[in-house]
Amino acid sequence: MxxxxxxxxxxxxxxxxxxxxxxxxxxxxxxxxxxxxxxxxxxxxxxxxxxxxxxxxxxxxxxxxxxxxxxxxxxxxxxxxxxxxxxxxxxxxxxxxxxxxxxxxxxxxxxxxxxxxxxxxxxxxxxxxxxxxxxxxxxxxxxxxxxxxxxxxxxxxxxxxxxxxxxxxxxxxxxxxTLPYNASKSLESAFNCSDQHYEREAKVLLGTKQHALSYSELREVVNGFVKAENAERYKFLILWNKKRRKERVMFDLYITYLRHIKRQTIDVSYVTALSPIAYTSLILSCSHMVLQRRGGASTARLFLKRGRGMVYTLENSENDFGFRKALGIKTKSFTSFSDIGKLVSNLNDDADIEHNIKICESVEQxxxxxxxxxxxx
The missing domain is CATH 3.40.50 (Rossmann fold)
Incomplete structure (x- = not known):
């Protein structure tokens, strides 16, 4: 049979x-x-x-x-x-x-x-x-x-x-x-080789999928970096759904206001549809990942397992519970999206990154x- x-x-x-x-x-x-x-x-x-x-x-x-x-x-x-x-x-x-x-x-x-x-x-x-x-x-x-x-x-x-x-x-x-096993291993090797020869960019990924964060949450994050006098050090990446035209216009106007009225140097990149390998490359190129309340756990675990940087979770959210409390992973927990700019600037994350690699490897085993x-x- x-x-x-x-x-x-x-x-x-x-x-x-x-x-x-x-x-x-x-x-x-x-x-x-x-x-x-x-x-x-x-x-x-x-x-x-x-x-x-x-x-x-x-x-x-x-x-x-x-x-x-x-x-x-x-x-x-x-x-x-x-x-x-x-x-x-x-x-x-x-x-x-x-x-x-x-x-x-x-x-x-x-x-x-x-x-x-x-x-x-x-x-x-x-x-x-x-x-x-x-x-x-x-x-x-x-x-x-x-x-x-x-x-x-x-x-x-x-x-x-x-x-x-x-x-x-x-x-x-x-x-x-996010990629098949052999492709994932090849990409990991490419990133490891690149890290030996080139300085990594300081990039903050705002959500792991399109529409992960609302317009107001995105604005809070950027405003928090500005208040912490930290915005010029980072590039912000947003996975944007091209159908969100109205919110895109509003966010662009806000960034324009910061640049021309507040005299802030803000670097924001919008990304729409991506192939799996392009998406994975984008994720692994970042140094900080801001998670939405729920979802994106497998992407975040890949990011953590590869030791690419720190993950930020909203306090008492599903992701905060799943990573910090259930698995013992050291994410940076925040009560407001505007707090992230201060968390990024005030903490040395190397020990936490190594801790998270070990936890992710142990959980996967x-x-x-x-x-x-x-x-x-």
Whole structure:
């Protein structure tokens, strides 16, 4: 049988992360490609032919396999759980009572945040269109109790939102970088070589994705650097969505005001769409990273693991908890975005950077070990 004893990953035709995840499982965990299989369900406008695929891993369309075949799999992993994949997950786990026991949900902070908001509002999970939670999500969460995620980050929240005393964790977070393994290693070598010959620029990345920080937050950051008399020392990089035209005009006017009225030398670069390698190069070229409240954890961990500089987290935000409190990483915590300019100028970060490298490497070793145990049998 095609799927017998395979480790199956159920993804959409629009998936962007399973390719990197499987690549990391193969290169970091030593999982054989022949032991893996991917089942793809369609999303409108995203043809299967455009999906990035791993060599020697079998890919099947959902309608081309039977539930009897899926039943023979060793594990079934759903990359996240949301309104797009939960109908397919429900079909699988309701086919046979043993399906849920071998099913795992690779969770991210996005769905956990939505579940938590729903639970806070209603006292339990209910279908809620505003948060994109559907009945199929709830059915699956009532049946599946295996989650792949960092336990210290998500356990208490999941116990509360699922009204469950015990949640089974594969204690492992993201082990893949923003590029496939071999490409990431090559880029790392290039940066290490460059660092030996050229002085690094002092660059501050404001958010890890487009629209990560609001206009007011961006303005607060720059204004804080100006007040700390620190703005001229740094170049600011912003990942900007070209559709945010009004905010771009407003921010440009503010920068113009600082330059021509306040006589400040402000260097701001806007970046729109980037290829994965260009994005990774941009990230690793920075010396400081200001994280948004939630999201961007895998990018920040790559930045920290490579020892590129310091990360700044808003106090009591999801990222602040995940990095500082759950993992023990030394980020610079701030109560207001205007404080960052002072934090940058007043602190010697070398010892913290080395500490963070060791923590990230240790956490990744733990993650790799736990994923090996799950997918090696």
């Amino acid at each position: 095609r799927l017998e004893n395979k480790h199956i990953f159920v993804i959409s035709s629009a998936d962007k992360f399973c390719f990197l995840n499987l690549d990391a499982l193969i290169h970091k965990c030593g999982i054989l490609p022949s032991n893996l299989a991917v089942i793809v369900f369609p999303i409108q406008g995203q043809p299967l032919s455009e999906l990035l695929k791993i060599d020697n891993v079998d890919y099947y369309e959902f309608d081309d396999v039977t539930l009897e075949e899926i039943k023979l799999a060793q594990t079934i992993t759903f990359m996240s759980l949301n309104r797009f994949n939960s109908p397919y997950a429900r079909k699988i786990i309701e086919f046979d009572e043993g399906m849920a026991r071998k099913s795992y949900i690779f969770i991210t902070d996005d769905e956990v945040d939505r579940w938590n908001q729903c639970h806070s509002k209603f006292g339990k999970l209910v279908p809620y269109k505003k948060l994109h939670i559907v009945e199929d999500d709830i059915v699956c969460l009532n049946r599946i109790n295996n989650f792949i995620a960092d336990r210290s980050t998500f356990e208490s929240t999941l116990q509360r939102t699922l009204n469950r005393k015990k949640v089974n964790f594969i204690n492992a977070s993201v082990i893949f970088d 733990r993650d790799v070990s736990n994923l090996q145990k799950l997918y090696s049998n």
